[in-house]
Amino acid sequence: KLLAQTYERLYDWEQLRKLLPELKRSQALPAEQLGKLERKVYASLIGQTTSASSGAVAQLEKTWRLLPKELAGDPEMEAVYARQLIAAGAPAVAEKFLRKALRKSWDDRLVHCYGLAPGEDLAQQLQLAEGWLKDRPNNPELLLCLGRLALDNHAWDKAQEYLQASLNLSNRPETCAELANLLA
Numbered sequence: 290k291l292l293a294q295t296y297e298r299l300y301d302w303e304q305l306r307k308l309l310p311e312l313k314r315s316q317a318l319p320a321e322q323l324g325k326l327e328r329k330v331y332a333s334l335i336g337q338t339t340s341a342s343s344g345a346v347a348q349l350e351k352t353w354r355l356l357p358k359e360l361a362g363d364p365e366m367e368a369v370y371a372r373q374l375i376a377a378g379a380p381a382v383a384e385k386f387l388r389k390a391l392r393k394s395w396d397d398r399l400v401h402c403y404g405l406a407p408g409e410d411l412a413q414q415l416q417l418a419e420g421w422l423k424d425r426p427n428n429p430e431l432l433l434c435l436g437r438l439a440l441d442n443h444a445w446d447k448a449q450e451y452l453q454a455s456l457n458l459s460n461r462p463e464t465c466a467e468l469a470n471l472l473a
Contacts, residue, residue: 345377364396371402384408397430404434429459
């Protein structure tokens with residue numbers, strides 16, 4: 290337990306990851322605390338990759354494969370991974386990953402990332418997201434996502450319509466910024 294605290298304070302996530310099985314076996318931490326620590330460790334490991342290069346993407350994919358199955362299907366961890374893929378310069382990889390994750394389970398954090406990850410076929414990406422709107426017409430996160438995708442497709446009128454609808458449902462600075470960007 291003390292070693293885990295030391296690694297955490299040193300931000301030595303790799304050593305802490307290696308220690309997690311022993312922490313589980315010895316029941317050194319309550320299950321809830323261990324679960325939080327495990328999430329923090331893997332989110333931090335994924336977050337350590339910040340440079341935009343093919344090596345960074347490969348490192349991210351390698352780290353993602355290390356995740357336990359229960360964490361790999363968690364929308365919060367999927368969103369962390371997708372954001373890092375985007376930051377590493379692989380938005381198309383992130384878009385494919387998010388599309389697959391959203392098919393399995395709907396989550397607003399994933400939708401948010403989807404709007405930030407331009408894929409290889411922007412028109413198809415917008416069309417797919419517009420299909421989601423039929424089931425979730427009053428979702429401000431989806432409308433913001435659609436606004437961003439419409440901007441990427443140079444569909445200015447659509448973008449304004451989606452962003453304004455999102456703003457009407459949820460007055461968020463991020464939506465205001467996107468609308469201001471469009472109007473500028």
